[in-house]
Amino acid sequence: MYAGGRGGGGGAGRGTDEDQKLDRTQTRVVLKRSFQMAGEFRKQAGLALLLVIITVLCTLAGPVLVRHGIDSGIRAKDSHALNMTVVAYIVVVVIAYVVGRWQYVALNSAGEGFLRLIRIRVFSQMQKQSMAFFDREKAGVLVARMTADIESMAELVQWGLMQFLSAFLLLFFAFFLLMSLSWQLTLISLLVFPFLIVASIKFQRDANKAYLEVRDKVGANLSALQEGITGVRVIQAYAREDEQIRRFEESNRALYRSHIHSVKVSTWYFGLIEFAGIGSSALIVGFGGLLVH
Incomplete structure (x- = not known):
């Protein structure tokens, strides 16, 4: 985390230094430590x-x-079978609400405890x-590491992880359920998967670059704010307000x-996901109609 100290005090305004980026080996070490x-x-x-299951x-x-x-x-x-199905559906909805x-x-609770430990x-x-470390590093950058970075981890732990687990398990169980109902329609629904995989790889790379850029700019902005507040007497003494x-x-x-x-990076990807879902549904409905007739 503190590798960036070698960049000097002006590092916050240049972009993320190469020694602040993690390669695959370092990423595995960090994940293992986490x-x-x-x-x-x-x-x-x-x-x-x-x-979640x-x-x-x-x-x-x-x-x-x-x-x-x-x-x-x-x-x-x-009517008896229909009524029993309605009752079963209501029970399932109630269970899903309570368990959710x-x-x-x-x-x-687990996520907040983990974040508290990290802080x-x-x-x-x-x-x-x-x-010497605090002479090299700007206070705004350090504050950004303590706030913005951990806030990003909070979003991952509290929302991203839950959504990832839910989506993965839903995909896993739905695949076998659909195969038991109609293997033909299941294969049709999988036609969009290669495009989604390629798009996800590109999105992961673009999103990583966008996140590093946002993190760097947050640090630079906090540094400028901190310097403007702590040095206000000197700034006013030399009329440097403007x-x-x-x-x-x-x-x-x-x-x-x-x-x-970063918003543009997310927009094209999630728009593509929505389009793939609609296109997959259209293919299933069309091919399903051919199977019926």
């Missing part, structure tokens, strides 16, 4: 995983029950640094542009 730190929250994470199963049970109600109830004109709340609480470790590590305002406007504008760029 899993070791999260060891004390293993039980909560295991409970959250179990609850139950929620996914409830999600898949809904369409199956609707299919059963139409085939065995409406088409067969069996437990899942949210369990996952966020303490980072702050303790900062206190162990030499005076120059300081101009520097802050430049850093703020650069931060704005980096955020806009």
Whole structure:
């Protein structure tokens, strides 16, 4: 985390130094260290995983029950079967709601505990640094590491991880469920997967660059703000207010542009995901109609 200290005090305004970037080996080391730190929250994470599985199963049970109600109830004109299906559907919805709340609480409890531990470790590590380290590094960059970086991890732990697990398990169980219902339509739905895989790889690379750029600009912006506040007496003594305002406007504008760029990176990818979902549904409906007729 502190490798960037060699860049000098002006490093915040240039872009992320190469020694601040992690290669695959370093990434594996960091991930391994993170899993070791999260060891004390293993039980909560295991409970959250179990609850995610139950929620996914409830999600898949809904369409199956609707299919059963139409085939065995409406088409067969069996009111008892239809009523039982409706009752079962309501039970599944209630279970999904209750388990979903437990899942949210369990996952966020483990995530917040992990983030609290990271904040303490980072702050303790900062206190162990030499005076030369703080001479080289800008206070705004260090604050950004303690706030923006950990906030990004909070989004990952609290929302991204849960969404990733839910999506992966939903895809895994749905594949076998669809194969049991119609292997032909399942294969049709998989036609969009190669495009999604290629798009996801490109998005991962673009998003990583955009995140590093935003992180760098956040540090530069906080540095400009910190310098303007702590050095206000010197700035006013030499009548440098206009120059300081101009520097802050430049850093703020650069931060704005980096955020806009990150939004554009996300927009094309998620738009493509939506289009792939609609296109896959259209293919399934069209091919399904051919199978029926």
